[in-house]
Amino acid sequence: MLAEATTHSVSRLTRVMTIGDDADMRGALGPALSGAGFEAVEATSREDALARAAASPPELVIMDLESARSEGFVEALKRTCPSLPILVVSDDHADLSAVQAFRCGAVDLLERPLDRERVVSAVNRAVSGRRADGGLIDRCVAATCGAVGVVAKSGLMRNVYRTVLRAAASSRTTVLIEGESGVGKEHVARMLHSASSRWAGPFVALNCAALPETLLEAELFGYEKGAFSGATARKPGLIETANGGTLLLDEIGEMSLGLQAKLLRALQERSFLRVGGIESVSVDVRIVASTNRDLEAAVREGQFRGDLYYRLNVVRVRVPSLRERPSDILGLARGFLQGFAREVGNPLRGFTKTAVVALLAYSWPGNVRELENMTERAAVLSRGPLVRRSDLGLPPPAAPKLDAPATGQDGSTVERTLEDVERAHLARVLYRCQGNRSHAAAELGIHRTTLAKKIRDYGL
Ligand SMILES: Nc1ncnc2c1ncn2[C@@H]1O[C@H](COP(=O)(O)OP(=O)(O)OP(=O)(O)O)[C@@H](O)[C@H]1O
Numbered sequence: 001m002l003a004e005a006t007t008h009s010v011s012r013l014t015r016v017m018t019i020g021d022d023a024d025m026r027g028a029l030g031p032a033l034s035g036a037g038f039e040a041v042e043a044t045s046r047e048d049a050l051a052r053a054a055a056s057p058p059e060l061v062i063m064d065l066e067s068a069r070s071e072g073f074v075e076a077l078k079r080t081c082p083s084l085p086i087l088v089v090s091d092d093h094a095d096l097s098a099v100q101a102f103r104c105g106a107v108d109l110l111e112r113p114l115d116r117e118r119v120v121s122a123v124n125r126a127v128s129g130r131r132a133d134g135g136l137i138d139r140c141v142a143a144t145c146g147a148v149g150v151v152a153k154s155g156l157m158r159n160v161y162r163t164v165l166r167a168a169a170s171s172r173t174t175v176l177i178e179g180e181s182g183v184g185k186e187h188v189a190r191m192l193h194s195a196s197s198r199w200a201g202p203f204v205a206l207n208c209a210a211l212p213e214t215l216l217e218a219e220l221f222g223y224e225k226g227a228f229s230g231a232t233a234r235k236p237g238l239i240e241t242a243n244g245g246t247l248l249l250d251e252i253g254e255m256s257l258g259l260q261a262k263l264l265r266a267l268q269e270r271s272f273l274r275v276g277g278i279e280s281v282s283v284d285v286r287i288v289a290s291t292n293r294d295l296e297a298a299v300r301e302g303q304f305r306g307d308l309y310y311r312l313n314v315v316r317v318r319v320p321s322l323r324e325r326p327s328d329i330l331g332l333a334r335g336f337l338q339g340f341a342r343e344v345g346n347p348l349r350g351f352t353k354t355a356v357v358a359l360l361a362y363s364w365p366g367n368v369r370e371l372e373n374m375t376e377r378a379a380v381l382s383r384g385p386l387v388r389r390s391d392l393g394l395p396p397p398a399a400p401k402l403d404a405p406a407t408g409q410d411g412s413t414v415e416r417t418l419e420d421v422e423r424a425h426l427a428r429v430l431y432r433c434q435g436n437r438s439h440a441a442a443e444l445g446i447h448r449t450t451l452a453k454k455i456r457d458y459g460l
C-alpha cells in the first residue's frame, strides 16, 4: 500500500495524522513523514483531530501520551475510525509509560528525542498491519511482572503473557484460560485486566463451583425484590458489579447446563434479566472464563454446551504447569521468600544449594500455589540465614522424573526447551551425587570446570 502510494502519484498517499502542539509534533514529525512519502496531517488539538478525522479519516495517528490518556479521546477517535492504529510519543523511557500507552490501545511507543528512522519504520510497520516488533508488549510484560514481584523467565510463560497482552488490547474479547489447579489462572486474568483499557474498572471473580445452580444464578445476574423468599430488596449481580471492568468466571466447567444457556444469551446480547426481573439490563463487561477441566472433552460428553464453549474460546490461553517450566521455579521461590520473610520478620537471604536442587527436582503437583505455601512455611520455620532443604518439608525425592517429557492436561507430551531439560537433568544428577561436583561431572561425562560454569549459568 505504501509502495503504491509512493510510486503512483495519482493514487492517494497514506494519511498520517499527528496530534499535539509542541515542536516535535509540528516541526519534526511532519517533514519526516512527508519525506518518507506519507501525507502528513497536523492536528493542533484534540478537538481539531476529531474534526479532521471525521472529514477525512487518517490511516494512522501519532499522539502524545497526554492526549492518549485524556478521557474519552481515543474512544471518540475510534468511533470515527474503528481500526485506526495509534502510535504514542512519550517523554521518557519508563515502563509505566509503556503500560499506559498500551492500555490506551497504542500499537507502538516512540520515545523522545524522536529518531526519524525509527519513526518512519514504526509508521510503515503499523500502516501495513504488521505487528510492532514486540518491544511494547515485552516491556509491558516485564513491567507487569515486575509490579507483582515476578520474573517470568521461561519462554513458555513469556509466550503466555504475550498472548494475554495481545488479548488485553481488544477490550471486549472473551478469553478462556486453561490450566491445572494452582498454575496461576486467576493471576493471568488479573494481568489481562490491568493491561487493558478497563484497568481502572472493577475486576470481579466468581467461583462457579462454589455455589448450587440457583444461588449461582442470583449471584451472577442479581435478583429483583420478591424474586424468591428472602429477596427483600433488589440486588445487583456480579456481572453488573463488574460493569466497565472484567468478570472472571472461575471453574466454568462446573456450571450447570441450564445456567450455561443463560450465560450464552447474556454474552451474545450483552444484556440479561435479573432473577425475577422482566426488564433487560445492559452491561459492558469483558468475560474471562477459567477451567482446570478439559472443556473440549466435556463438550463431547454432553456436559458443556458446544455453543458456549466456542463463544468463550475466542482467545485461548493455556497456563503451563510448573513442571513444564522449571526455569520459573527459582525466580518464583525467591520472590515469594522475600515477601514472606519480610512479613514474618525473618531476615532470610535465600536458599542453600541443596534446597535449590530439591526445589528444582520436585514435580510440583500443586503448581505455583504449592510453591507459594511451601515458601511461606519455610519463611516461618527456618532459622536462617538461608532456607535449608529440611525447612521445605518436601516429600522424599525417591524417583524424580524430571528428565521424562512433561505431560499436558490431556496427557500429551509437551516440549520443553533444551535448556530446561539440561537444567533439570543437572539438578537431578547433582542431587543424586549430594552436591559432589567431581562425581556429578564424572557421571555427566563433562569436565569439572564445564559443570561449574553450567551450575553458575543455571543458578543452581
Ligand atoms: N506468575 C506468578 N507470580 C506470582 N504469583 C503467582 C504466579 N502465578 C501464580 N501465583 C500465585 O499462586 C497462587 C495460585 O495462583 P492462582 O490462584 O492464580 O491459580 P489458579 O490457577 O487460579 O488456581 P485454581 O485452579 O486453584 O483456582 C496465587 O497466590 C497467586 O498469587
Ligand SMILES: [Mg+2]
Pocket: 185, 186, 250
Ligand atoms: Mg483460580
